[in-house]
Amino acid sequence: MDFAFSEEQDMLRAAAKDWLADRYPADRVAALADGDGRDPGVWRELTELGWLDPELDLLELAVLAEEAGYALLPAPWFSSVALAAPVLGGPPAVPPTLAWIDDAAGSLREAAGTVAVRCDHAVDGCRLTGVKRAVPDAAYAEAAVVVAQDHDRVALYRVELAAHPETVHPLTVVDGTRRIGELRLDGTPAERLDVDPGPALAAVRRRALALLACEAAGVAQRALDLAVEHARSRTQFDRPIGSYQGVSHRLADAYTALALARSLAYRAAWCVATDDPAAEEAVSSAAVAAARASVGGCESAIQALGGIGFTWDHPLHRYYKRAQWIAAFDGSPSRHRADLAALILG
Amino acid sequence: MDFRDSPDEAAFRADLRAWLAAELPDDWADREPHVGRWDFAAAKRWTRALFDAGYAGLTWPKEYGGAGLSPNHQAIYLEETARVDAPDHVGVIGLGMAGPTIIAHGTPEQKAAHLRGILSGDTIFCQGFSEPGSGSDLASVRTRAERDGADFVVNGQKVWSSYAHVADFCILLTRSEAGSQKHRGLTYLLVDMHTPGVEVRPLRQITGDPEFNEVFFTDVRVPVSSVVGEVGGGWQVAMTTLLHERGTLGFALTARLEALFGRLVTTARKTGAATDPLVRDRIADLYVDLQGLRFTNYRALTALVRTGVPGPEGSVAKLHWSEANQRLTALAVELLGPEGQLSGEGGFWGGYWQYQQLRSRGNTIEAGTSEILRNIVAERVLGLPRSR
Ligand SMILES: Cc1cc2nc3c(=O)[nH]c(=O)nc-3n(C[C@H](O)[C@H](O)[C@H](O)COP(=O)(O)OP(=O)(O)OC[C@H]3O[C@@H](n4cnc5c(N)ncnc54)[C@H](O)[C@@H]3O)c2cc1C
Numbered sequence: 221m222d223f224a225f226s227e228e229q230d231m232l233r234a235a236a237k238d239w240l241a242d243r244y245p246a247d248r249v250a251a252l253a254d255g256d257g258r259d260p261g262v263w264r265e266l267t268e269l270g271w272l273d274p275e276l277d278l279l280e281l282a283v284l285a286e287e288a289g290y291a292l293l294p295a296p297w298f299s300s301v302a303l304a305a306p307v308l309g310g311p312p313a314v315p316p317t318l319a320w321i322d323d324a325a326g327s328l329r330e331a332a333g334t335v336a337v338r339c340d341h342a343v344d345g346c347r348l349t350g351v352k353r354a355v356p357d358a359a360y361a362e363a364a365v366v367v368a369q370d371h372d373r374v375a376l377y378r379v380e381l382a383a384h385p386e387t388v389h390p391l392t393v394v395d396g397t398r399r400i401g402e403l404r405l406d407g408t409p410a411e412r413l414d415v416d417p418g419p420a421l422a423a424v425r426r427r428a429l430a431l432l433a434c435e436a437a438g439v440a441q442r443a444l445d446l447a448v449e450h451a452r453s454r455t456q457f458d459r460p461i462g463s464y465q466g467v468s469h470r471l472a473d474a475y476t477a478l479a480l481a482r483s484l485a486y487r488a489a490w491c492v493a494t495d496d497p498a499a500e501e502a503v504s505s506a507a508v509a510a511a512r513a514s515v516g517g518c519e520s521a522i523q524a525l526g527g528i529g530f531t532w533d534h535p536l537h538r539y540y541k542r543a544q545w546i547a548a549f550d551g552s553p554s555r556h557r558a559d560l561a562a563l564i565l566g
Numbered sequence: 567m568d569f570r571d572s573p574d575e576a577a578f579r580a581d582l583r584a585w586l587a588a589e590l591p592d593d594w595a596d597r598e599p600h601v602g603r604w605d606f607a608a609a610k611r612w613t614r615a616l617f618d619a620g621y622a623g624l625t626w627p628k629e630y631g632g633a634g635l636s637p638n639h640q641a642i643y644l645e646e647t648a649r650v651d652a653p654d655h656v657g658v659i660g661l662g663m664a665g666p667t668i669i670a671h672g673t674p675e676q677k678a679a680h681l682r683g684i685l686s687g688d689t690i691f692c693q694g695f696s697e698p699g700s701g702s703d704l705a706s707v708r709t710r711a712e713r714d715g716a717d718f719v720v721n722g723q724k725v726w727s728s729y730a731h732v733a734d735f736c737i738l739l740t741r742s743e744a745g746s747q748k749h750r751g752l753t754y755l756l757v758d759m760h761t762p763g764v765e766v767r768p769l770r771q772i773t774g775d776p777e778f779n780e781v782f783f784t785d786v787r788v789p790v791s792s793v794v795g796e797v798g799g800g801w802q803v804a805m806t807t808l809l810h811e812r813g814t815l816g817f818a819l820t821a822r823l824e825a826l827f828g829r830l831v832t833t834a835r836k837t838g839a840a841t842d843p844l845v846r847d848r849i850a851d852l853y854v855d856l857q858g859l860r861f862t863n864y865r866a867l868t869a870l871v872r873t874g875v876p877g878p879e880g881s882v883a884k885l886h887w888s889e890a891n892q893r894l895t896a897l898a899v900e901l902l903g904p905e906g907q908l909s910g911e912g913g914f915w916g917g918y919w920q921y922q923q924l925r926s927r928g929n930t931i932e933a934g935t936s937e938i939l940r941n942i943v944a945e946r947v948l949g950l951p952r953s954r
Contacts, residue, residue: 221575221638222568223864224872279567448948463951465937468944475943476886479879480858487861490567508854560853561846564831 223486225283233283239269240291246535252294253396253538258360262295263315271297274311278430282489285431289438292538294397296357298435302428303356307365307376307413307420314362314382318424319352319403324369327550328425331367332374332418337405339368339377339412346370346377346412348405358401359390366403366410367417374417377410384408395541425550429503430492432546433485436510439546440478440517443539447471447521454526467524474517481506481513501563504556511553514543569864571642578639582646585619590652599651599829601918603775606732609656613687616655622685623661630669630681637870641817641863648821659729660684660691662818664737666810668756671795671803676756680735692733692759694724694781695804702938704739705748705801709783711740711755718742718755718793720763720786726932730766730779733759738783739804742797752800756792763787773924811933816866816883820859823891826922827856830898833919839901848897855890859883878947885939888929895923 225233243265252259266272271284281301288297296315304316320328324336337350348368355364362382367374381388381403389402448471451462461467488506491499518540522529529536547553571579604612616622624640626632633639647654655661665684668676683689700706709722720740730736736757743751757764763786768776795803834840834849866880898919899906909917930936944950 221571221641221864221867223861223868225567444948448950451950460951462944463953465941465944465953468948468950468953469937469940471948471950472940472943475948476882479862479882480855480886483861483865483879484854484858486567486865487569490569496569505854505857508851509858554847557847557850557854558843560850564849564853565834565840565846 223483225279225486229280229283232280233287236271236284236287237290240287240293244291244293249292249294249397249538250535256359257294257396257399259295266295266297267311272300272305272311274305274309276301278427278489278493279486281431282434282486285434286438286441286485289435289542290442292397292439292442292535292542296360298398298428298431299356299361302431303424304361304363304365306424306427307415308363308378312363315357315360316363316365317355317357317361319355319358319364319366320421321354322350322352325367327555328421328428332421335367335369335374337366337368339370339375339410340407344409346410347407348377348379348410349407350405352403352405354400355403356398356400358388358403359399364403365413366405367421368410370412376413376415376417376420378413379403379405379408379410395538395545397538397542398545426492426499426503428549429507430485430488432549433481433488433503433506433510436514436543436546437478437482437485439539439543440474440481440510440514443514443518443521443536443543444471444474444478446536446539447474447524450525450528461524470520471524474513474520477509477513477516481509484509501560504559504563507551507556508553508560511543511547515540515547518543572638575638575642578635579642579646582621582643585621586646586650586652589615589619590650595650598915599918601916602773602921603777604653606656609653610687612653613656617686622655622687623665623681626665626669626681626685630677631685637867641867644817644821645824648818648825651825656687657684657690659693659733659737660689660735662815663693663807663811664691664735664756667737667754667794667803667807670806671754673791675791676794680756683734689735690729690733692727692730692736692779692781693807694727694730694736694738694757695807696726697723698725702935704804705752707739707741707752709738709740710744711742711753711788712744713742713790714787717787717789718753720755720757720783720788722783724781724783726769726778727766727781728778728932730759730781731768731776735759736764736781737794737807739800742800746798749801751798752804753797754794754800754803755788756794757783757786757788761786761788771925772927773921808934815933816859816863816880816887819884819887819891820856820863823856823859823887823894826891826894827852829918830894833898833901833914836914837901837903845897845901852890852894852897855886855893859887859890881939881943881947884933885936885943888926888936891929892923892926895919895926899923 299317300312303318305312320331322336324334325331340347364379364381366377366379368377387403387405387408391401393399451467454461484506488502491502528534620633623632624635628634697707711718711720738755738757740753742753763784765782767780769778770776839845862879866877869877902914909920
């Protein structure tokens with residue numbers, strides 16, 4: 221039994237923290253979130269820093285994901301390392317994403333069965349038709365792995381979004397730092413990937429849930445830090461508000477939820493990394509705890525800040541929205557609890 | 567990071583499993599869970615067997631009769647014994663609080679006099695901290711200890727002292743400096759409960775069990791050699807006791823919660839509630855609580871093994887466990903419906919859940935109320951200003 225990161229992993233964390241704090245101060249994140257969301261150059265920088273190195277194991281990615289959550293990294297890193305790159309294999313040359321949701325499939329599991337987007341075979345290759353929804357970083361990505369129906373089974377295809385910009389439809393979204401959009405495919409050329417979709421999508425799901433749980437821990441930590449800072453400095457009735465138990469006990473509960481969620485997030489990453497038999501249970505447990513700690517933690521922080529926490533100007537709402545993004549990924553906490561109940565009770 | 571046992575830990579676990587299988591009766595696994603507290607004499611016999619096999623005081627140094635093993639081994643012990651619902655070591659307070667405090671602050675004579683007896687179950691300790699006027703505000707204790715020659719003379723009253731009715735010794739927090747305030751002027755004593763002037767009156771708890779007591783001290787003579795730490799320095803010693811009470815308890819409690827969770831699942835199946843989606847959702851939610859506690863304890867444990875001090879995340883263990891335990895046992899009773907009103911014959915498992923549920927209400931009061939623990943997290947972990 222040894223439940224701590226290694227010295228190298230701790231060094232990776234420290235370096236990531238420094239770079240993120242320097243590259244993405246709150247006002248820069250706000251400008252990006254309120255603008256078009258694109259930060260040219262960051263992809264190359266992430267590549268140079270090694271964040272996209274296919275050699276990174278899941279525990280190292282877990283460390284980066286947590287720090288990315290703390291800084292609200294507004295770059296298409298998650299969609300690449302968690303969703304698309306493992307399917308494509310090798311280091312991604314351009315930002316890739318994964319498109320799995322459509323009228324017939326609402327989740328990664330369903331997408332491994334049947335999807336609505338279909339593949340037609342033309343003389344010069346495959347062509348995809350149909351609408352893929354809720355595609356992470358759709359407007360940022362230059363390539364997409366698309367799950368499509370080929371007669372009676374699904375297969376995975378690569379679409380060059382950069383060559384077919386007309387397929388990409390950005391939508392109005394809640395979280396401006398990780399936008400989802402639609403791919404409207406209409407006989408769009410695609411290259412079929414030589415991967416078995418069932419196991420590939422199951423692996424993506426586990427990996428994504430583990431990394432998002434770590435990211436949620438970072439989000440929750442930042443919200444708690446902002447709340448604690450405020451509760452120490454803000455005075456009402458001649459006392460710092462953090463001395464009132466109505467404030468402090470709620471923050472103590474937020475800390476508790478975060479401590480539990482963080483433990484489960486790390487453990488999920490380890491289980492997925494080592495292909496542990498408990499991996500399915502571990503990612504579901506981590507996802508439930510992560511949503512509680514991050515969405516609930518942000519809500520407690522907003523309350524502790526009072527009016528200022530309710531403004532667009534204060535960064536807190538951006539964390540809240542990211543927490544909600546994470547909680548909504550591929551299901552919901554109640555969906556994950558139903559999965560857990562099936563494992564426990566049959 | 568690696569959650570698997572090291573070869574050494576795996577061997578320890580295997581040996582312990584084999585030992586438990588050999589020691590526990592053959593039909594142990596199939597019996598209904600035990601209702602209420604263990605019979606004292608039986609618990610003493612079990613403790614002696616643990617001691618003889620070297621399973622008492624796993625983390626205590628060898629020179630004091632312990633096994634000198636790492637906290638990881640202790641965690642394995644707690645998991646394995648909870649898994650088969652083995653009885654606990656009879657000396658909860660001695661093993662978990664008095665012993666570690668004596669190891670940290672005691673004189674060589676005190677160590678020689680008490681530690682071995684705590685491990686073997688021959689010496690039972692109780693804790694005399696709370697008083698009618700001093701609960702959460704422990705530093706306000708008023709039980710007096712006045713110096714008279716080679717003795718302190720103790721007068722006052724303690725309350726809620728668990729096991730005082732069966733105890734041989736008491737760790738007693740007293741005020742030895744008349745007129746002193748708060749944390750100053752306190753002295754920590756090891757008091758022989760058989761000394762003239764000590765009177766124990768059992769108090770019946772919400773469960774019906776007389777588990778805790780009032781203890782009256784009238785001109786009780788305690789030799790100066792029974793002072794732990796410095797005269798007037800009792801507060802620091804008491805803090806060591808509380809640290810162990812709240813800190814190292816986390817693992818034992820979580821291991822027990824895991825066993826209870828298994829019984830909740832059995833109960834849900836037996837009552838037919840296991841197919842109810844709302845019940846399934848609550849069971850899954852409790853499972854996440856349980857897993858969160860387990861792995862947070864592991865994280866605190868690794869910090870302890872690596873650095874010698876438990877990580878701050880450990881401070882939430884007792885707080886969260888107590889509330890999860892209350893939710894779990896309340897759900898179990900709810901699943902029984904009207905039958906949940908039968909606490910003996912004819913009741914589900916003879917009233918097992920009713921006892922557990924009622925007992926769980928004490929969990930958020932004993933060993934620091936949840937409000938006090940939240941204050942501690944807020945002030946010491948988060949660095950928020952004091953609430954008082
Ligand atoms: C089952 C059980 C076993 C016990 N065993 C022992 C034992 O062996 N030895 C021993 O010495 N004691 C023992 N105790 C006593 C226990 O430590 C005290 O009950 C506890 O410290 C609370 O003290 P009190 O009962 O005086 O309540 P109080 O301190 O009066 O508290 C009453 C309520 O006020 C709240 N409160 C108090 N101060 C604050 C504050 N600053 N901020 C917010 N809320 C506050 C409390 O949280 C609680 O809800 C035991 C208690 C129980 C229930």
